[in-house]
Amino acid sequence: MLQLENISLSFGDETLLDEISTIINPGERVGLVGPNGAGKSTLLKIIASEVEPNAGNITMSKAATVGYLPQDGVDPDPDLTVQEEMESAFADIQELEDKVQKAREELATLDEGTAEYQSAMEEVGRLQNRIEQSGAYALESNIEKILMGLGFTPDDFDRSTTEFSGGWLMRIALGKLLLQRPMYLLLDEPTNHLDIESLRWIEQFLNGYEGAVIIVSHDKAFLNKITTRTLALEYGDLHDYAGNYDYYEEKHAERKEHLRKAYENQQQEIKEIQDFIDKFRYNASKAAQVQSRIKQLEKMDKIELDEREEEIFFEFPPPERSGAVVMRLKNIRKQYDNNVVFKDLSYSIDRGDKIAVVGPNGAGKSTMIRMLAGLEGFDAGEREPGHNVTTSYFAQHQADELDLDKTVFEIMREAAPKTDETRLRTILGCFLFQGDDVFKKVSVLSGGEKSRLALARMLVQPANFLIFDEPTNHLDMQSKKILQQALDQYEGTYMIVSHDRDFLDPIVDKVLEVRPDKTNTFHGNVSYYLDKVEEREESDKAKNQKDSSSNASNNGLSRKEERRLAAQRRQRKHDKLKPLKKKMDPLEKEIEDLEERKDEIEDLMAEPDFYDDEEQVKEISMEYKKLKGKLVEIYAKWEELATQMSEIEEEFSE
Structure with a gap:
């Protein structure tokens, strides 16, 4: 059992965590939610002993182990291959094996039947049991299973970790944690660097995980599939909800409504008391009653409503109407050195298409949309933009291209010089830049803040063909909802590379599956696509079983004997x-x-x-x-x- 008792943390005058307490039971699946800046990541770091709270205690059993995956900043050993980096998760196993060898050598020097012999035997058994429980004997197969599940190919295992991007390094770090199987697994935005296939795999893995899992994520569908309890961190307080994210949303809304009604009733009561005081303040015969009501007001525990969750809406500038065909790719060939990404790719986008682009990492999703945006060349074929098409493109790397010397507001003003200040600040508020945040220099922003600013800048520039590469990775639930609502009302055409099903499902009507050497189009949303994928996998599985049965029959067993x-x-x-x-x-x-x-x-x-x-x-x-x-x-x-x-x-x- 993991117990947090009266945990408090402040930075200057700002209280982040205010005497929060909770218990995480063995095997629980907990979602830790709340607005950006509420302290979710900090709380995980406190549990992982990476941040010291100002006050409070954390207790757990001596046998408990904690594994923590941060949002970013993973730094693997550059001298190791992927396989060796994974194996380093069990560096302590060699130490245990050395202890077993030493204990056996000591055992050989002792007489059987003595207390010393019995004690040494128990020590060997205890150490051997620890090695067995660690899964070290199945290390090779477990490494292969986890790496393949996270999207690595067998050819990647012997490559140096230095050959991989930050997103893939995060997958290696996640893989090491899953391999170690700690009693308490703390995951901070684990889905940011996964594609939809590895996301499905990790959902299955975590649903069968023996230990407790605490997840910070803005992927609502992921939380709903994994978690059975939700801790909501809201302005210093921690609220406990006995269900997944959907359950939390429902109960949270009910709680707010109860509070609103109580507030209205109290305000009516206060008004009535104040009216009595005002009416009889100078009436000598009512002086005692007036004083009684004044004291009643002073002692009253005032209910306050939190207005920080007020609804914000954003609308795209009306786009000009494009031609019926927005973009065509014809017989595209694209390769990097000896790696052929596309051999003969043809694809057409029509006006009004709302397309989700999915597929395994490395299949060419980002390459394809960069070619559509005109930012990536190709070796053969044609790119044909339609009539009157204006394209706007967003990708995470654009955050690195922002002018570091400008303020947040100056970046927006430069992108939309004719837009009034109130609207620009409203849009920035949608993406978590509020108050004086808009006057911060880009140079002091975090990576996530820069990505949100790059996205906000893109959205104020009128275009009728929008292309997004993972736009939701650094958005909280409210910001994603705002973007989702705006896209739902958008009259132009868009393509979105994303693994966030809850974000995509209401706003897309086509799914483009990009796989090595081929593409498939599904007319429906992402949930429809995943259903079709499962049908395809079941069909392949049935065919393989049929083939296996046929082989078994050929090996001498009759069908009657098999049954x-x-x-x-x-x-x-x-x-x-x-x-x-x-x-x-x-x-x-x-x-x-x-x-x-x-x-x-x-x-x-x-x-x-x-x-x-x-x-x-x-x-x-x-x-x-x-x-x-x-x-x-x-x-x-x-x-x-x-x-x-x-x-x-x-x-x-x-």
């Missing part, structure tokens, strides 16, 4: 799983009942007048504490059974 053996195998599996399932069913029912009661208590605690009754607060709080403890205990039993059942499933799937 008999398969039935026996299913029965053995059923016999092994039955007693475990018998124990599992009542546990799941008890968990469901306890979670339901927990939700009821949390809803009750969210009521504005809950804390008015001290006896109720004491009684409900004690019940809540016992309930959470009981859940921890039952989840531990459930996980033990689930592990056993998973091992049986794996045994019979081989």
Whole structure:
């Protein structure tokens, strides 16, 4: 169990974390959410012992291990290959093996039956068990499985880490953490550097992960698939929601509505009291009542509404109408040295197309959209822009091209000299530049801030064909929603390279899948595309199984014999799983009942007048504490059974 108790952190007069407390139970899947700047990354660093809080304590068992993936700044050993960098995650295994060897040598010098011999035997067993639990014996296969899942090819394993970009280095760092399997896995924006295929793989991996996972992410679909609990960090306070991001959004909205109603009721009460005071202030016969009401006002605990989450809207400048065909690529050939990216690529974009571009990293997505934008040459073929087409292009690297000596506002003013200041500042506010932030020099901005500024600059320049390469990587939920709404109302044409399904699904009507040597177009959104991919994979799997069955038949087994053996195998599996399932069913029912009661208590605690009754607060709080403890205990039993059942499933799937 990981416990945070009264954690506080301030920078000067600004309080980032204000006495926050929570408990992370073994095996939990927790989403840590909140607006940019709320302190999410800082809280992960505090848990990972990289930042020291001003006050408070963090406690966990001595056996607990913590693995932390930062947003950026990963620095692998330049002298190592990818494979060697992954293996370095188990540098301590060699030390353990040396200890085992030393213990065995000592064992050989001792007489059997003595206490010293027994103690040395136990030490060898303990060390051997640690090596086995570490997964070191399956290190080679696990490295291959994880690297392939994250998008690396076997040819990449022996390449130097210096040959890879920052995004791929982050994948290596993530791979090392997944290989180590820490008890508490802390991931800060893990999806920023993944394509849609590696994203699907890591979702499956994390859903089967044995330890607890705490994720900071602005990818709503990812959080919904992985997490079962949400911690919301909001202006110094930490609020606990017993569900995924969708559940959090629903309960958060209800909480805000309750607070708004309580505020309105209190304001009405204050008005009535103040009216009485004003009316009878100088009436001697009412003096005692007036003083009583003045004291009532002074003692009243005023409810305040937070206006920092007010809705902001952004609209693109109306684009000029383009021709019916916006862009054509004809028989394009593109290669880098000996690497042929496209051999004979042809593609046509029509006016009004809203296209998501997906596919594995390295397949040529960014190359293709740069060719469409006219920023990348090609070796053969033709690029044909349509009539009256104006193109605007955004990619992460554009952040590095901003003038470091200019302020944020000057960058925007230069991009749109005819736009009034209020509108420019409104647009900057959409992308998290508020107040005096607009007067900061570009030179002092973080990488994420520069990317957001480059995106804002692009959006104020009128164009009827917009091309985006990963526009949401440095946006929080609110900024993504603003951009999504603006694109939904946009009357021109656009293409977006992105892995963010929740962002893309409502605003695209085509998916362009880019794979080595070929492209496929799907008429639908990204969820439709993923369904089709799963159908394709199931079809391929069925074909392979059919081929395997055919080969087995050819090896001497009749179909009747195969069916008999398969039935026996299913029965053995059923016999092994039955007693475990018998124990599992009542546990799941008890968990469901306890979670339901927990939700009821949390809803009750969210009521504005809950804390008015001290006896109720004491009684409900004690019940809540016992309930959470009981859940921890039952989840531990459930996980033990689930592990056993998973091992049986794996045994019979081989």
